[in-house]
Amino acid sequence: MATFRISSPARGGRSLGGKIAGSLFLLPFLAMGLVFFVLMVYGLYRGARTYTWDPADCLILESSVDENPQAAEASEAYRFKVLYTYSVGGARFTSDRYQPGYNGSSEIEDAQQLADRYPRGSRAACYVDPAKPSAAILRRPSLWVAFFLFLPLLFIAAGGGGIYLLWQPSDDPMGPRLQKAIQNANPKGCIAAFFGLFLLAGAGVSLFFLLPAVQVLKAKSWQATPCTVLTSQLQSHPGDDSTTYSVDVSYVYSFGGRAYRSSRYQFLGGSSGGYAEKERIVRRLPPLTRTTCYVNPEKPSEAVMNRDFSSEYAFGLVPLLFVAVGLGGIIFTLRGKLQT
Numbered sequence: 001m002a003t004f005r006i007s008s009p010a011r012g013g014r015s016l017g018g019k020i021a022g023s024l025f026l027l028p029f030l031a032m033g034l035v036f037f038v039l040m041v042y043g044l045y046r047g048a049r050t051y052t053w054d055p056a057d058c059l060i061l062e063s064s065v066d067e068n069p070q071a072a073e074a075s076e077a078y079r080f081k082v083l084y085t086y087s088v089g090g091a092r093f094t095s096d097r098y099q100p101g102y103n104g105s106s107e108i109e110d111a112q113q114l115a116d117r118y119p120r121g122s123r124a125a126c127y128v129d130p131a132k133p134s135a136a137i138l139r140r141p142s143l144w145v146a147f148f149l150f151l152p153l154l155f156i157a158a159g160g161g162g163i164y165l166l167w168q169p170s171d172d173p174m175g176p177r178l179q180k181a182i183q184n185a186n187p188k189g190c191i192a193a194f195f196g197l198f199l200l201a202g203a204g205v206s207l208f209f210l211l212p213a214v215q216v217l218k219a220k221s222w223q224a225t226p227c228t229v230l231t232s233q234l235q236s237h238p239g240d241d242s243t244t245y246s247v248d249v250s251y252v253y254s255f256g257g258r259a260y261r262s263s264r265y266q267f268l269g270g271s272s273g274g275y276a277e278k279e280r281i282v283r284r285l286p287p288l289t290r291t292t293c294y295v296n297p298e299k300p301s302e303a304v305m306n307r308d309f310s311s312e313y314a315f316g317l318v319p320l321l322f323v324a325v326g327l328g329g330i331i332f333t334l335r336g337k338l339q340t
Contacts, residue, residue, distance in 0.1 A: 019166045026166075030159025037152035040145060046100060047141040050127055056136070058086040058126040060118050061094070065111045068104070078263070079104035080114035086126055088133040095126070095136040108250065108263040112301045195329030202322025209316025212267035219267070219307040222294040227253035227303070229289040230261075234282045237271045244271035245278045249285055253293055255300040262293065262303040272312055 062083040068076065080102075085094045098114065105111055118124055118138065129135040228251060235248045250263045265281070285291065285305075296302035 022166045023163050026159045026162040028159070029155045030163065033152040033155030033157075033159060037149065037156060040149055040152065043101075044143060044146055044149075047143055050100065050137060050140045053127040053129050053137075053140075054088075056086045056088065056126050056128045058084040058095075058124055058136070058138075060084045060120055060122050060124060063115045063118050063120045065108060065115050067108070076104035077106055078108045078111040080111040082114075082118055082138065084118075084124070084126060084136075084138070086128065086136060088128055091133065093128075093134050093136065095134075097135075097137045099137055099139040100141050106269065108261055109302050112261070113299065116301055192330050192333045195326045195333065197326070199323055199326025199330065202319040202324075202326060205319035206316060206323060208270075209268070209313055209319075212269070213309070213313060213316070215267040215304075216307055216309055219294055219296075219304055222296050222304070222307065223255075224292050225253050225255055225295045225303070227251045227262075227291060227293040227305075229285050229287055229291065231287060232282050232285045232289075234275075234279055235271070242273065244273055245275050246271035247278050247281050249282070249305065251291075251293060251305070253295065253303060255295050255297075258300070260295075260301055260303065262301075264302075264304045266306040266308075266310065267304060268310065268312055274312075 060082065062081065064081050066079045066081045068079060080098055081096070082098055083094060083096050085092060087093070124138060126136050126138050127140060230250045230252060232247075232249045235246045237244045237246065247265045248263075249265050250261065252259060252261050254260070291305070293303045293305050294307050
C-alpha cells in the first residue's frame with residue numbers, strides 16, 4: 001500500500017505567512033537599531049577625529065551671547081558667539097566655531113558662562129584640522145556617548161537575530177549551533193539583563209529630576225539679590241495628546257559691580273501641565289517688576305528666581321519605581337531567589 005508524506009511548504013516548521021508576519025514585526029527593531037547605531041558611530045567618528053587635530057594658540061576677537069527668540073528648538077534660544085584668530089605655517093586664519101554640534105542652549109546662563117570663559121582679548125587653546133587649516137574649534141566634543149552604543153546593538157540583535165532564526169534553512173549549520181547556544185544560555189543572566197534595562201531606563205529618567213533637586217539644595221546658600229524683570233510670558237508646547245506649558249522669563253541683576261542677565265525661573269526644566277499655576281506666575285512677574293533672585297556667589301552668572309521644590313518634583317518618584325524593580329530583580333536573580 002502506497003504511503004504519502006505531506007511536507008510543510010515552509011522550512012523550519014513555520015508557514016510562509018508566519019515568517020513574513022514575524023519578520024514584519026521584527027524589522028522595525030532592526031531598522032531602528034541600525035539607524036541609531038550608524039548615527040552614533042558617525043557622531044563618534046567626527047568627534048574622535050578632532051582629537052588628532054593640532055593645538056594652537058588663538059586670540060579671542062569677539063565674544064558675546066546671541067539671543068534668538070525665533071529659534072526652532074528651545075535648546076537653541078541662546079547661543080555663545082565667538083570669533084578668534086590663529087596662525088598656522090605663517091598664515092593667519094579666523095574661526096567662529098566653538099564646538100562641533102553646538103547650536104546653543106535653553107538658558108542664557110549657559111551661553112554667558114562660555115562668554116565669560118572666553119572674554120574678548122584673551123588667549124586660549126584651539127584645535128586646528130591639519131588637513132584644512134581654515135577649520136578650527138575651541139573645544140573638542142566629549143566621547144561619553146560611546147558607553148551607550150550597546151543600546152542600539154540590543155535592538156539590532158533582537159531584530160536581526162529573530163529574522164535570521166525565522167528564515168534559517170533547515171540545513172544551515174549555524175542554526176543548530178545558535179539554538180543550542182540559546183538553550184544553554186544562563187537563564188539567570190538573561191533575567192538579570194532584562195531587569196538591567198529597567199534599572200538603566202529608570203536611572204536615566206531619574207537624573208532629569210535628581211540633578212535639578214541637587215541644584216535646589218545648593219541654591220539654599222546662594223545670595224538673595226534684587227533683580228528687574230525684562231520679559232515674562234507663558235509658553236505653550238502643543239503635543240500629540242495635550243498641550244504643556246512653561247514659564248519664559250528674563251531678568252537683570254547686579255553682582256560685584258557687574259550687570260548680569262538670566263532666563264532661569266527654576267531649576268527643573270522642560271514643560272508640563274498646570275496652565276493656571278504657570279499663568280499666575282507670569283501675571284505676577286510683568287516687565288519692569290522689581291523682585292528677588294538668588295545668585296551663586298562663586299559663579300555670579302548663575303541665578304534663579306525660584307529655589308523651592310515644586311509639586312512637579314514628585315514625578316521623579318515614578319522612575320525610581322523602575323530603578324527599584326530593576327535593582328531588586330537583579331539582586332534576587334543573582335542570589336538565586338527567582339526560580340528559572
